[in-house]
Structures are given as C-alpha cells and as structure tokens.
Amino acid sequence: MASERAAGSPLEMYVDLLPEIPKIYAYANGSGLPKSINLTIGMHAKKWKFHRDLPSSTVFAYGTSADTATFPGPTIEALQGVPFHVKWENHLPQSHILPWDPTIPTAIAKDGGVPAVVHLHGGIHEPQSDGSPLAWFTADYKDKGTSWSKATYTYPNVQHAGNLWYHDHALGLTRVNLLAGLLGAYVIHNPKVEAHWELPSGEDYDRQLVIVDRSFNTDGSIYMNATGNVPSIHPQWRPEYFGDAIVVNGKAWPFLNVQRRKYRFRILNASNARYFRLSLSNGLQFIVVGSDTSYLPAPVRTATILLAPAEIFDVIIDFSKSTTSEAELTNSAPYPYPNGTAADFPNSRVMKFLIANGTAMDPSRVPTALVGYPAATANDATVRRYITMYEYQTPDGEPTHLYINGKRFEDPVTETPKAGSTEVWEVINLTGDNHPLHIHLAEFQAIKVQEIVDLTTFRNCMTQLNDAVKCNISSHATGSTLAIPEYEKAWKNVVKIEPGYMTTVIVKFYLIDTDAPYPFDPTAQPGYVYHCHILDHEDNAMIRPLKLVK
Structure with a gap:
C-alpha cells in the first residue's frame, strides 16, 4: 500500500544538531611522507533518520561498510600529487527504492539489481576512471554497461587544491540514485600552499x-x-x-x-x-x-x-x-x-x-590574496563551438525531453577537443530555465553573458536549421550583458547558463595551474561527457559525449 506523503512544513525546524560528516583519508603517512593507498568503498542500502520526528528512511549510502555508510557519504580527504585507488562495490538490492522510468535512455540490468557507477565531479583523471554513464554495474558485477572496464578507479589528484564531490552517474538513473543518497564530498589539499593563509581549520571550524x-x-x-x-x-x-x-x-x-x-x-x-x-x-x-x-x-x-x-x-x-x-x-x-x-x-x-556569548580565541585570519591562476581569455583558443540547449514540449507546454544541439546522447560524438588545447564554447540557452553546465575533465570559466535579441525569430530559425551561424547568432547576441559575480570568477566545474542568453565560456583541456598536459591518456575510451547538472534534465537527455583527440 502506498505511503501517505508528509509535507515538510509540519516537521519542527532546528531540533537536530548538524552532523559532522565522517572522513576517509585517501593516503597514508609512511616515513613522514604521504603514500598512495588502495581502498574499497561500497554502496549500501540502510536506514537513515533525517529528523527527530520522522521514522527512519531507507537510503542508498556510500561507506567502507554498511554500518559506517552515511548520508551523505564520507568526505574523502586527498593530497595533491598523491594518487588514490578505490574499488567501488555495489551492494544495492535487486530493486530500487524509488520509481524510475524505462522510457528514457536508461541503464537496465537484465538480471535485476540497481545499476550504479561513481563519478568524481571536478576530478582530472583518465576516461576509464571517470564513471561513464555506460560504465555502470550491479551487485557483484553481475551486469555491466558497455563502457565498464574495471572495478578499481585511479584518481591521480594532480590538480590544484580545491573542493570536489563524488556521486552516481548511471545512465538515466542519476536523478534517482542521488535522490536515494549516493553522493559525498571530496577535498584535495596542498598544505604547502594553504597553510600560510591561516584559514579556519580543524574539525570544529x-x-x-x-x-x-x-x-x-x-x-x-x-x-x-x-x-x-x-x-x-x-x-x-x-x-x-x-x-x-x-x-x-x-x-x-x-x-x-x-x-x-x-x-x-x-x-x-x-x-x-x-x-x-x-x-x-x-x-x-x-x-x-x-x-x-x-x-x-x-x-x-x-x-x-x-x-x-x-x-x-x-x-x-x-x-x-x-x-x-x-x-x-x-x-x-x-x-x-x-x-x-x-x-x-x-x-x-x-x-x-x-x-555563543563572549569572545573566543581565533588564530585564523582572512588573507588578502589567494591564488593567481591564469586569466580566462580567448587569446590562445583554437576552436570556437556553439552549444545550444533545447527543451521539447507538448502542444500545451509540458516538457517531454531536453537535448544539447538537438542531438541524443547516443548520437555520434561532435565535440572532439584536442588534448592540451583551449576552446571557446558559446553556450546558447533557448529554454526557460537556467542550466548548470558541467564538462567532465575540463576546467572552464564564463567571461560574458549576452542577451539574445529577437529571441523568437532566432529560436524559430534554430528549430528549423539547428545551426547558430546560419541563424546569424552574431546579429542576435547583441543585447544587454549580465555581470558575472566576483565570487564566480574562478576556474570552475559548473557554469550557470542563463535562459535567453549566450554565455561565452573559456574551456581548458590541460592542467591550468602548471600549464602542463595531463599525465595520462585523455583520448582513451570511453571518453568523457558534458551535460546539464539538473539531474532530471541530464537523464532525459541533456547530455552529450566528449571525446578528446591527440
């Protein structure tokens, strides 16, 4: 029998203490020097209590065991330059705890079970460790997607210090698997760079x-x-x-x-x-x-x-x-x-x-300067791409699916950047929603957000031709510009794409802090993807393949 839905508002606010998320260290200290380690982290079904007055909920959670699994998953603490090897195991049940839709492009296990695969969001790593939507697997690796190649992923942690997160990425199931709880934070530290800033530190602060x-x-x-x-x-x-x-x-x-x-x-x-x-x-x-x-x-x-x-x-x-x-x-x-x-x-x-009342000791400070990464400019860009976001609706305006460049996920790859290159992506949003654009592997930054004038004419042309140049985008992207907030002027993993605007994004396919190539082959199979990070959009099917070339 279906459960009666409980509105959120009857739950009393501010009665539960904010949990401190447990940590997993992605390295070991040996002879005074950090060393790479191998670890196994599983996906488990377990009970979780979200509120004092709610009965426990069944969730899917990451952890080194079912007993230690948490919602969200443990924060993985890594060090820059120290690789982390993790075997991801699927201990999920035969059936999902949430409804899912087989009519959208979806990972379907022929022998039952919940397909899952882990993506390190913001990570710079080989394609085989990226968590391709087609690299999913079920419990005991009984069923596997067409791009599955190995159980143990390697995260080299070669990029600069910063905040990442890990989450499920199975084709067509990302929204339900994350809703169930398959997500967690991941931090890369560089003590040599960060220590002298004296930012608040320690588990309490x-x-x-x-x-x-x-x-x-x-x-x-x-x-x-x-x-x-x-x-x-x-x-x-x-x-x-x-x-x-x-x-x-x-x-x-x-x-x-x-x-x-x-x-x-x-x-x-x-x-x-x-x-x-x-x-x-x-x-x-x-x-x-x-x-x-x-x-x-x-x-x-x-x-x-x-x-x-x-x-x-x-x-x-x-x-x-x-x-x-x-x-x-x-x-x-x-x-x-x-x-x-x-x-x-x-x-x-x-x-x-x-x-609390009273003063507290505080050895931390706010530094005047942090990191001077290279500026985001189009000066060294070798390619300019037009990326267009579409939403398709019924005659009465109900959305049925969303595409990038009018193409399905399974259509042949059209974005083939050269490893080591810089590109300009002109991202055109013809929908009514803001979309968080996420490009796997790359680091990128928006430098201009310009209104598209006579939007209806341009949209009608794009519906017919699906070609921004033939539809004369240069004459339409001439409206007012939106200021990019100062707190977003960094090399990012998500850029907001404003509806009715063209956002100019500088995309770099190399290590920006050292101006060095990737220390692995980014052109290997199964490649990468880029997509909208509204998960319901990504699943149906605002996602496209991305294949680097030499």
Missing part, C-alpha cells in the same frame, strides 16, 4: 555543508512522484524534483552551535534541481575564498551566494561580527530557477546557527 531537498512519506521513506508530467510519453519522468524539506548533512533543518569567531564552510548544493540563493538573517556576510575546485584570486565579500545544483562555494563566516545570538541560513531562489515559484516557507529556511 572547517565544516562541510552538503545541502539537498527531499520530501518524505509519513512512514519516513523518501517521496518521489511516481507519475510523469506527460505519462502517455514518459510514465514516471518529470522535468524537475523539488522536495519540501531542506536537508543539510543528512538532517532536515539542523542547527549548529558556534563561537564568536571565524568558521569555514565548504557549501555543496547536491540537489537534483533546486537552486539556492543563500543569505544570513542577521546580515553577516559570506567571505568567499573558493568556487568549485579553485581558489579565488582574493577573498570576495558578499551578502548572498547563488548555488546551482552541483556547485560548491568555499566561504568564511565571522560570527564575532554578529549583533544577534542566532542566525538563520535562508534561501530566496525561485524554483525552477529563475522564473518559477518564489521560495516560500519552509523551503526558504536551510539551517540555524546558535551563536
């Missing part, structure tokens, strides 16, 4: 905040609508998932006791589709030091931060400046973003900080 939205049934199970918005075409798929409750580190609307000093929070939006425009109710500012896998050139102070799905911001909050004894972390982003329903109670609340 350097914390992960992994934010998701979820709805629950009264029996505690995760709720997902089992009926599609156009069930005659896709019985289950819907264009976006928005949950009633905001969950941070596995608890709905938690609280955290803080001292009057500086704290560092690495904030990841791991939601399927929800954007968060975060601010603090007592007026404190965020001091942003990093975005995705990169540090900023210098800290940026801002009252608000807009996080797209899959985006990470590394911030400092100085609670010594507070004039109040508590502060709510709030959300004001419409859903879908930017033209959807205004954020309202309870999804306008995220968590609460309870600020």
Whole structure:
C-alpha cells in the first residue's frame, strides 16, 4: 500500500544538531611522507533518520561498510600529487527504492539489481576512471554497461587544491540514485600552499555543508512522484524534483552551535534541481575564498551566494561580527530557477546557527590574496563551438525531453577537443530555465553573458536549421550583458547558463595551474561527457559525449 506523503512544513525546524560528516583519508603517512593507498568503498542500502520526528528512511549510502555508510557519504580527504585507488562495490538490492522510468535512455540490468557507477565531479583523471554513464554495474558485477572496464578507479589528484564531490552517474538513473543518497564530498589539499593563509581549520571550524531537498512519506521513506508530467510519453519522468524539506548533512533543518569567531564552510548544493540563493538573517556576510575546485584570486565579500545544483562555494563566516545570538541560513531562489515559484516557507529556511556569548580565541585570519591562476581569455583558443540547449514540449507546454544541439546522447560524438588545447564554447540557452553546465575533465570559466535579441525569430530559425551561424547568432547576441559575480570568477566545474542568453565560456583541456598536459591518456575510451547538472534534465537527455583527440 502506498505511503501517505508528509509535507515538510509540519516537521519542527532546528531540533537536530548538524552532523559532522565522517572522513576517509585517501593516503597514508609512511616515513613522514604521504603514500598512495588502495581502498574499497561500497554502496549500501540502510536506514537513515533525517529528523527527530520522522521514522527512519531507507537510503542508498556510500561507506567502507554498511554500518559506517552515511548520508551523505564520507568526505574523502586527498593530497595533491598523491594518487588514490578505490574499488567501488555495489551492494544495492535487486530493486530500487524509488520509481524510475524505462522510457528514457536508461541503464537496465537484465538480471535485476540497481545499476550504479561513481563519478568524481571536478576530478582530472583518465576516461576509464571517470564513471561513464555506460560504465555502470550491479551487485557483484553481475551486469555491466558497455563502457565498464574495471572495478578499481585511479584518481591521480594532480590538480590544484580545491573542493570536489563524488556521486552516481548511471545512465538515466542519476536523478534517482542521488535522490536515494549516493553522493559525498571530496577535498584535495596542498598544505604547502594553504597553510600560510591561516584559514579556519580543524574539525570544529572547517565544516562541510552538503545541502539537498527531499520530501518524505509519513512512514519516513523518501517521496518521489511516481507519475510523469506527460505519462502517455514518459510514465514516471518529470522535468524537475523539488522536495519540501531542506536537508543539510543528512538532517532536515539542523542547527549548529558556534563561537564568536571565524568558521569555514565548504557549501555543496547536491540537489537534483533546486537552486539556492543563500543569505544570513542577521546580515553577516559570506567571505568567499573558493568556487568549485579553485581558489579565488582574493577573498570576495558578499551578502548572498547563488548555488546551482552541483556547485560548491568555499566561504568564511565571522560570527564575532554578529549583533544577534542566532542566525538563520535562508534561501530566496525561485524554483525552477529563475522564473518559477518564489521560495516560500519552509523551503526558504536551510539551517540555524546558535551563536555563543563572549569572545573566543581565533588564530585564523582572512588573507588578502589567494591564488593567481591564469586569466580566462580567448587569446590562445583554437576552436570556437556553439552549444545550444533545447527543451521539447507538448502542444500545451509540458516538457517531454531536453537535448544539447538537438542531438541524443547516443548520437555520434561532435565535440572532439584536442588534448592540451583551449576552446571557446558559446553556450546558447533557448529554454526557460537556467542550466548548470558541467564538462567532465575540463576546467572552464564564463567571461560574458549576452542577451539574445529577437529571441523568437532566432529560436524559430534554430528549430528549423539547428545551426547558430546560419541563424546569424552574431546579429542576435547583441543585447544587454549580465555581470558575472566576483565570487564566480574562478576556474570552475559548473557554469550557470542563463535562459535567453549566450554565455561565452573559456574551456581548458590541460592542467591550468602548471600549464602542463595531463599525465595520462585523455583520448582513451570511453571518453568523457558534458551535460546539464539538473539531474532530471541530464537523464532525459541533456547530455552529450566528449571525446578528446591527440
């Protein structure tokens, strides 16, 4: 019998302490020097309690064992230059705990089981360790996708220090596998670079905040609508998932006791589709030091931060400046973003900080400068590509699927960058939604966001010709420009693509901090992918192959 859905709002806020996510170290210290290690991490079905007043929920979770698995998964702490070898094991049950739709391009196991594969988001690694959507596997590797090649992945950690995350990436099941809990944070450290900044550090003062939205049934199970918005075409798929409750580190609307000093929070939006425009109710500012896998050139102070799905911001909050004894972390982003329903109670609340009285010792500081990566310019670009985002609808305006460049995922590859090159991607958004663009392997940065004038004429032409040059994009991308926030001016793994605009993105296919080629063969099979990181869009099927060439 189906469970009755429980709205998020009846749950009392701020009754559960913010959990501290357990850590896994991706290295061992031997003879004073860090050494590479091999580790096994599994995917497990287990019970998880999201709120004091909710019964326990069945989730899928990462961990070195079922007992130690958590929602979100353990934070993996790595060192730059020290490779990490991890065997990913699937211990998931024969059937999924959430509804899924076989009418979209989907991994389907012929012998049952839940297909899964792990992608290190923001990682720079060989294609065989990238977690291709077609490299999925079931329990005991009984069934495998066409691109599966090995059980143990190698993450060389050759890139600069920064914040990443790992999550499931199985074809057509990414949205449901992440909704079930297959996600976790991953950090690459470089103590030689970072130590002298004296940023807040230690388990108490350097914390992960992994934010998701979820709805629950009264029996505690995760709720997902089992009926599609156009069930005659896709019985289950819907264009976006928005949950009633905001969950941070596995608890709905938690609280955290803080001292009057500086704290560092690495904030990841791991939601399927929800954007968060975060601010603090007592007026404190965020001091942003990093975005995705990169540090900023210098800290940026801002009252608000807009996080797209899959985006990470590394911030400092100085609670010594507070004039109040508590502060709510709030959300004001419409859903879908930017033209959807205004954020309202309870999804306008995220968590609460309870600020202690009195002064606290604080040896940390905010440096004046951080990392001077190469500037994002088109000067050395060898190729300019036009990437167009389409949404297809029924006559009455209901979405049925989304494509990039009008092509399916299984259509032949058209993006074949040369390893070691820089490219300019002109990303044209003909839909009504903002889309977080994620390009595997590459680091990239938006440098211009320009309005497309006479959008209807241009869209009609693109519907017919699917060719931006033939449709005279140079005459249409002439409208007003949007300022790129200072806190986004870094080499990123997710760039927001504004609806009705063309966003110019500089994409680099080499190590930006050392100007060096990748220390592996990036042209090997099965290649990489790029996609929208609204997971419901990615699954149906706003995703395309990316194949590097020599």
